Amino acid sequence: QQPVQSPQAVILREGEDAVINCSSSKALYSVHWYRQKHGEAPVFLMILLKGGEQKGHEKISASFNEKKQQSSLYLTASQLSYSGTYFCGTVPNAGGTSYGKLTFGQGTILTVHP
Amino acid sequence: DVKVTQSSRYLVKRTGEKVFLECVQDMDHENMFWYRQDPGLGLRLIYFSYDVKMKEKGDIPEGYSVSREKKERFSLILESASTNQTSMYLCASRGGGAMRGYTFGSGTRLTVV
Secondary structure: OOOEEEOOEEEEEOOOOEEEEEEOOOOEEEEEEEEEOOOOOOEEEEEEEOOOOEEEEOOEEEEEEOOOOEEEEEEOOOOHHHOEEEEEEEEEOOOOOOOOOOEEOOOEEEEEEO | OOOEEEOOOEEEEOOOOOEEEEEEEOOOOOEEEEEEEEOOOEEEEEEEEEEOOEEEEOOOOOOEEEEEEEOOEEEEEEOOOOHHHOEEEEEEEEOOOOOOOOEEOOOEEEEEO
């Protein structure tokens, strides 16, 4: 079952902040975040392993709440270049090898205006 | 940088044709994946492979098969193309280790008429 992302879309002005959420019905081993610009391939942003880890990537950071089976992506002081569709991908905590097989959410469209 | 190359950017095929989508990666990655991307549905896993000649079904394997005869190449086969297989197809590869992300190819936009 796909994780659920919210919101489906968000519109910002440059400099504003945004939070994108990813919720799973399954216990998770890890969460990935990707950004896809229009007409391009998704690009890997970061990975979080179970343990409540928070990671940073320039002004983009993320957290992972293992107990709630949720991850959030934080974009601060947004720039025009942040526009795109953001996907979370989850790896279940299945107890066996999953080969890192990701199940992706439906995506969140982020638009940053000047 | 890892490079994942998909052989065609755009393809138009007729209903009933057998279609081959090719994907090559240049970093000796064990794991390779085929996803299709449709608006509002995100990326859905069709098949993946964790080694040469090894494959496993993903979430939507019906109507598709795959081949991995060499480590660097992973092919997606549409046995008899149908209009509901019109989509963007994305190939990805990933090396071993828990902290590795996917590297995606640029995608193949397939239209079945």
